[in-house]
Amino acid sequence: MSPLLHFSEHTLQEAALAFMALAYITRLTWLFHFKAGSDRQAPTGAADTTPRRGILYSWFNIAMPWAMESTRTKMFMYIQFIIFHLGVTAAIGLSFIIPYAPRLLDSRVAAVILMAIIGAALLVGLMRIIRRISDKYMRAISSPDDYFSLLLLTVWFAFAFLSVPNSTAWGEWHLLTYFFLTAFFLVYVPFSKISHYLYYPFTRYYLGKTLGHRGVYPMKHARQSGE
Amino acid sequence: MIVNNGGTENLEITMSSINTRSHKAQKVIERMGKKLNRQIVGSLVACVHCGMCTNACHYVLANPDDPTYAPAYKADQIRKFFKKHYDWTGRVLPWWVKAKSLYTDEDLEELKDTVFGKCTNCRRCSINCPMGVDYATFNRMARGLLVSVGVMPEGVAVVSKDQWEIGNQMGVLKEDYVDTLEWLAEELQEEWGDPNATIPIDRTNADVVYSINPREVKYDPRTISDAALIFYAAGENWTMPSECWDMTNFGLFSGDDDLGGAVARRLYEKVEELSGKTLVISECGHGYRSTRCEGPNWGKLDVKFPMESSVITMLRYIREGRIKVDKSKNTTPVTFHDSCNNARSCGLFEEPRELLNLVCSDFREMYPNRTENYCCTGGGGAMSMSEYTPRRLKSAKIKADQLKATGAEIVVTSCHNCVDGLTDLIRHYKLGMQVTQLVNLVANALVIEKKVMVPVEEITADLAGYRILVADDEPDFVTFVATILEDNGAAVMRAYDGDEAIKMARHEKPDLMTLDITMPGKSGIEVFEMLKKDDDLKSIPVCVITGKPELRKLIYDRPTTPDGYMDKPITEENLLINIRKILKVHHHQETVESKKQI
Numbered sequence: 001m002s003p004l005l006h007f008s009e010h011t012l013q014e015a016a017l018a019f020m021a022l023a024y025i026t027r028l029t030w031l032f033h034f035k036a037g038s039d040r041q042a043p044t045g046a047a048d049t050t051p052r053r054g055i056l057y058s059w060f061n062i063a064m065p066w067a068m069e070s071t072r073t074k075m076f077m078y079i080q081f082i083i084f085h086l087g088v089t090a091a092i093g094l095s096f097i098i099p100y101a102p103r104l105l106d107s108r109v110a111a112v113i114l115m116a117i118i119g120a121a122l123l124v125g126l127m128r129i130i131r132r133i134s135d136k137y138m139r140a141i142s143s144p145d146d147y148f149s150l151l152l153l154t155v156w157f158a159f160a161f162l163s164v165p166n167s168t169a170w171g172e173w174h175l176l177t178y179f180f181l182t183a184f185f186l187v188y189v190p191f192s193k194i195s196h197y198l199y200y201p202f203t204r205y206y207l208g209k210t211l212g213h214r215g216v217y218p219m220k221h222a223r224q225s226g227e
Numbered sequence: 228m229i230v231n232n233g234g235t236e237n238l239e240i241t242m243s244s245i246n247t248r249s250h251k252a253q254k255v256i257e258r259m260g261k262k263l264n265r266q267i268v269g270s271l272v273a274c275v276h277c278g279m280c281t282n283a284c285h286y287v288l289a290n291p292d293d294p295t296y297a298p299a300y301k302a303d304q305i306r307k308f309f310k311k312h313y314d315w316t317g318r319v320l321p322w323w324v325k326a327k328s329l330y331t332d333e334d335l336e337e338l339k340d341t342v343f344g345k346c347t348n349c350r351r352c353s354i355n356c357p358m359g360v361d362y363a364t365f366n367r368m369a370r371g372l373l374v375s376v377g378v379m380p381e382g383v384a385v386v387s388k389d390q391w392e393i394g395n396q397m398g399v400l401k402e403d404y405v406d407t408l409e410w411l412a413e414e415l416q417e418e419w420g421d422p423n424a425t426i427p428i429d430r431t432n433a434d435v436v437y438s439i440n441p442r443e444v445k446y447d448p449r450t451i452s453d454a455a456l457i458f459y460a461a462g463e464n465w466t467m468p469s470e471c472w473d474m475t476n477f478g479l480f481s482g483d484d485d486l487g488g489a490v491a492r493r494l495y496e497k498v499e500e501l502s503g504k505t506l507v508i509s510e511c512g513h514g515y516r517s518t519r520c521e522g523p524n525w526g527k528l529d530v531k532f533p534m535e536s537s538v539i540t541m542l543r544y545i546r547e548g549r550i551k552v553d554k555s556k557n558t559t560p561v562t563f564h565d566s567c568n569n570a571r572s573c574g575l576f577e578e579p580r581e582l583l584n585l586v587c588s589d590f591r592e593m594y595p596n597r598t599e600n601y602c603c604t605g606g607g608g609a610m611s612m613s614e615y616t617p618r619r620l621k622s623a624k625i626k627a628d629q630l631k632a633t634g635a636e637i638v639v640t641s642c643h644n645c646v647d648g649l650t651d652l653i654r655h656y657k658l659g660m661q662v663t664q665l666v667n668l669v670a671n672a673l674v675i676e677k678k679v680m681v682p683v684e685e686i687t688a689d690l691a692g693y694r695i696l697v698a699d700d701e702p703d704f705v706t707f708v709a710t711i712l713e714d715n716g717a718a719v720m721r722a723y724d725g726d727e728a729i730k731m732a733r734h735e736k737p738d739l740m741t742l743d744i745t746m747p748g749k750s751g752i753e754v755f756e757m758l759k760k761d762d763d764l765k766s767i768p769v770c771v772i773t774g775k776p777e778l779r780k781l782i783y784d785r786p787t788t789p790d791g792y793m794d795k796p797i798t799e800e801n802l803l804i805n806i807r808k809i810l811k812v813h814h815h816q817e818t819v820e821s822k823k824q825i
């Protein structure tokens with residue numbers, strides 16, 4: 001391993017992680033500076049809908065594709081969403097496995113699973129790029145950050161895919177690109193929409209709390225078609 | 228200059244940017260800081276532009292070629308100036324995240340067009356967003372910011388003014404309100420032959436204080452008499468306040484929390500003054516949400532007494548055996564439209580169904596329903612914004628298709644706003660359905676054994692001796708109205724355009740005139756003005772019956788307003804109720820005036 005690759009796998013990642021942690025703490029401190037709105041009303045709706053149940057339902061809503069019309073009627077999009085986010089998790093995991101537990105990749109099964117997940121996420125990334133460019137609704141709501149983040153993530157998936165075997169038989173370029181990209185992400189993410197996962201627990205918490213208190217969450221599902 | 232955003236952050240807006248920004252735009256930006264809370268900021272920063280909410284919106288579905296209707300696109304029109312002034316990602320890299328400030332009054336007008344004219348705040352996109360972005364909530368915030376600098380649709384300004392100054396959304400004067408209640412009470416007593424069948428006003432220590440929507444007094448008094456009948460049948464100790472009785476709240480639509488708080492507080496204080504035990508809110512989605520849920524937040528107070536929707540009250544009466552109903556009295560196929568405010572913001576969707584199944588023999592579900600139902604398209608105050616009517620009616624195609632698919636003849640809804648929105652779209656898409664409320668169906672299904680039968684002749688001929696002029700350019704409609712009135716004893720004259728209407732009014736001096744607004748020759752508005760300026764004719768009461776509700780403000784903005792108003796299509800029952808009410812109220816006013824003169 002070259003000193004550059006070693007640097008990119010360790011020092012660079014650690015510095016980028018520290019920066020990201022700092023940026024996130026700043027971001028959350030900023031968010032918490034805004035006062036939380038209160039709900040003084042007495043509860044409405046069915047007795048089994050409470051703020052607590054509403055919050056839980058809201059947090060896990062995303063794992064219940066049947067719960068929202070938007071996911072229920074666009075199952076293909078939902079599957080893409082799952083694959084894409086599994087790919088992100090796998091690619092992040094890889095950035096820790098290679099420097100700190102490379103032996104895990106000796107297992108052929110583990111390597112194949114990682115490659116399959118990241119490869120599928122790469123395909124989804126390409127499909128999402130096409131959708132964002134070709135669909136006029138998506139174009140209308142997209143910012144440069146949206147295009148850039150998606151493009152970069154897709155490229156990152158490609159290099160993560162190539163890096164799974166952790167082999168330098170054809171050189172170090174793919175590993176170097178993967179680790180430099182990972183570091184770039186860690187620094188860039190707090191400024192971009194990719195940081196949405198930081199907000200997810202809060203937006204969902206507050207929506208769930210309000211709608212739970214008002215008897216809307218958890219949603220009861222009557223048949224939603226006349227068939 | 229320092230902008231303080233709710234005491235949490237100080238932002239500098241430089242003098243140079245102020246110099247290039249209009250005063251109103253500057254105020255909007257500054258005031259945003261005071262309105263931001265954690266929930267709203269979360270929703271503003273969390274959108275990933277995934278587009279999953281796009282097809283949740285009825286505007287999008289009805290305008291597939293126009294992406295400016297997409298919820299995320301609309302939300303971005305607010306998000307962009309939030310990012311520019313309150314979020315460092317937008318201050319560091321504005322172009323990168325599409326952050327942009329507001330500079331001119333034209334920018335504010337554009338924003339107005341989006342937040343008032345392209346969204347009914349129905350919250351359907353909110354419950355379809357995987358991130359939990361609640362666009363409807365910050366769209367309301369943006370409305371409030373614009374209203375605070377006087378940028379709003381004219382109808383919003385007019386209605387807000389009425390609610391601030393007169394105390395109710397439709398500017399109903401106390402005398403008219405009390406007169407109407409007294410007249411309805413008299414009718415009830417006559418019909419049931421029981422002096423206890425009444426509408427108690429300002430009774431103290433009542434178990435139920437009943438609050439209503441001013442639309443009921445003005446256009447739909449039957450909902451009040453039906454509610455009174457139900458309370459009577461249940462043996463309820465109830466009352467209606469003589470003042471501060473309006474449970475609607477335009478603050479919800481205009482985003483004006485001060486108005487919202489003031490209106491809610493008035494009603495709460497009235498209930499306390501009367502020592503009422505429970506506040507019952509008649510069927511109105513935004514009224515229920517405002518009074519029951521948002522009022523305590525806007526007014527920053529804790530309400531000590533319980534509040535409930537009249538739907539829950541009626542259901543309770545049946546469950547407790549206090550009233551008996553017979554569903555075979557309502558056999559026409561009905562469907563139910565969930566009001567967005569009731570279903571998506573207050574969790575009120577099972578009770579109306581339970582009640583419907585108890586009082587109707589043929590209830591057909593509409594799909595999608597409950598929290599997933601589509602807006603009636605008249606929500607968010609849309610019915611008062613006539614400039615957006617064509618847009619509203621175009622987006623109503625989705626609702627029209629939903630209604631049609633049910634095969635029902637009547638659509639029931641627990642919301643007065645929805646009644647207006649649905650009536651308008653039913654007429655526009657020629658669906659031939661009627662719109663009604665649960666209170667009407669429950670009253671119709673009531674089984675009251677001690678009913679004193681009124682001789683048939685009295686009912687059928689109670690307009691005997693009255694001379695009524697019907698002015699409308701649709702011959703079929705004139706025939707329809709004339710037949711009903713004649714069957715009930717009135718002598719009817721017919722006019723088919725404005726000039727003829729004026730001529731006949733001068734010649735015949737009718738006791739009442741029904742007037743269409745859009746007619747050839749002189750329009751109904753011109754006819755109305757001429758009548759009211761003519762000393763000989765100004766005392767003729769006028770009931771406007773129009774197929775264009777968006778024109779109603781043209782006539783209601785005048786110093787003298789008509790004595791009654793009805794939207795087409797009308798039913799026989801509604802026509803008679805309105806005509807009888809006008810004649811009775813008119814007679815009552817004449818008596819008072821002649822007494823004063825004596």
Ligand code: SF4
Pocket residue numbers: 273274275276277278279280281298299355356357358359360
């Ligand atoms: S679904 Fe939510 S995150 Fe996606 S575009 Fe709509 S508001 Fe934004």
Ligand code: SF4
Pocket residue numbers: 283284285286297298301345346347348349350351352353362363602
């Ligand atoms: S709140 Fe309703 S009308 Fe407004 S954008 Fe969302 S779905 Fe459309």
